[in-house]
Amino acid sequence: MSTKARIAIAWYKPEQWALLKAYSTDKEVIEDTFEEWAEHAEKQFEGMRKEGLKMHKVVIDIDALVAWCKERDLPLNAEARSQYASELLRDIHQ
Numbered sequence: 547m548s549t550k551a552r553i554a555i556a557w558y559k560p561e562q563w564a565l566l567k568a569y570s571t572d573k574e575v576i577e578d579t580f581e582e583w584a585e586h587a588e589k590q591f592e593g594m595r596k597e598g599l600k601m602h603k604v605v606i607d608i609d610a611l612v613a614w615c616k617e618r619d620l621p622l623n624a625e626a627r628s629q630y631a632s633e634l635l636r637d638i639h640q
Contacts (some may be wrong), residue, residue: 554635556627557603558583562590571621590624604631604638 558566563580567583576582597602611630612622620626 552600552602552635554631556631557605560628562608569608569612569622572623574621602635604634607630
């Protein structure tokens with residue numbers, strides 16, 4: 547069994563891209579279109595996987611993410627998106 551940690555990568559649905567942009571407090575660092583984001587994200591994902599990292603795409607529902615952030619009084623930014631994906635991955639593997 548591998549001792550490498552699982553790394554959660556937040557993955558988004560094309561139909562929810564506008565919601566992600568609307569609710570995020572760091573819109574300026576998010577690609578303008580889903581297609582731009584997906585191309586960049588796939589390259590990063592594959593690059594990390596080739597380095598031997600145990601990557602997992604975690605599909606994020608934006609409404610659930612917004613609620614999660616509100617419950618914790620967190621801004622919806624990259625750090626929160628990453629933390630949320632990590633929690634979801636941990637819940638999946640428990």
